[in-house]
Amino acid sequence: MTILAAVLLLANALYNVVVWPRFYPRIANDARATDADGKRTAFYTVHLVLIVVALVLAAASAVAGVLLLLV
Numbered sequence: 001m002t003i004l005a006a007v008l009l010l011a012n013a014l015y016n017v018v019v020w021p022r023f024y025p026r027i028a029n030d031a032r033a034t035d036a037d038g039k040r041t042a043f044y045t046v047h048l049v050l051i052v053v054a055l056v057l058a059a060a061s062a063v064a065g066v067l068l069l070l071v
Contacts, residue, residue, distance in 0.1 A: 002068050009065030016058035020051050027051075 027033060033044035 002071060006065045006068035009061045009068065013058040013062035013065060016054050016061070020054045020058075023047075024051055 027044060027047040030043070033041060033047075035041050
């Protein structure tokens with residue numbers, strides 16, 4: 001069971017690391033990401049926070065997965 005949990009955590013980490021960074025350029029270049037003055041909008045900030053949180057969770061999943069494999 002421990003091996004299964006470790007594999008699932010590592011797969012989750014890999015998925016998040018592959019998918020979320022590719023999402024950033026689309027958000028940054030979206031017309032809703034800036035207002036008429038060129039300042040970043042809430043749309044941009046919310047999506048940036050989502051990406052950062054997903055990558056932090058990916059790092060935590062990777063660490064937990066590796067630790068489970070070492071136990």
